[in-house]
Amino acid sequence: MSTSPKHAHSSSSNNKEERPRFFDPKVKNLCWAKADVVPGRHPDRWRKDAAGNVVCKRFCNCHGCLCFEYDHIIPYSKGGESTVENCQILQTRVNRFKSDKDWVEKTELQGFSCDLKFADKELDIIEMAVYGDVIRPDPVASKAESGYFGMTIGLILHSWMEAFLDKVAVMFHCLGS
Secondary structure, eight states, X not given: XXXXXXXXXXXXXXXXXXXXXXXXXXXXXXXXXXXXXXXXXXXXXXXXXXXXXXXXXXOBTSOSTTOEEEEESSOGGXXXXXXXXXXXXXXXXXXXXXXXXXXXXXXXXXXXXXXXXXXXXXXXXXXXXXXXXXXXXXXXXXXHTSHHHHHHHHHHHHHHHHHHHHHHHHHHHHHHO
C-alpha cells in the first residue's frame, strides 16, 4: 500500500477509490534507477533526465541547472497515475514548461533546458562539495583514485576547490560592498 498523500478523483464522488497524488519513495527510487546513466559518473548520484540533462540526486525540488523533479509523464490532472511506469525525472525548469502537457517531444523539452553545460572537472567539484568525495563507477577509475594517482587527483581537486571557493568569496565580498 502506498504511503503517498491521497487525492480523490472527484470531490463530488465519495464512492470512487482515492489514488496517490505524489510518488512514494519506492517509486521515486525506481524512477531514478530507470533514467539514463551519466557515463563516468556514479549512478546513485547522477542521471540524465528525459531531455538528456545531467541532474544530481541531492538537488531534488530546487531551481538550478542540476536540479530535477519527479514528473508524471501523463499528468495527474489528466488521469495519470503515480506509478513507476508514469514517472520520469525532469530538470526543474523543463518540468515547469511541461506542466500538465502529456507526450511532449524530447526536442521540445530540450529547448527549455538550462543552457549551462558542466565539464567533468566542474561536476567533480560539485560532487566533492555535495557528497564530500567523488566516486567513479568503473574499476579503472577507482584504481586510479587510490594510491599515488589517487593522492594526486585528491590534491588537484583540493586546489580546484580552494580556487573555486576563493572566487565565490570574492564575488560575495564584491556584492556586500
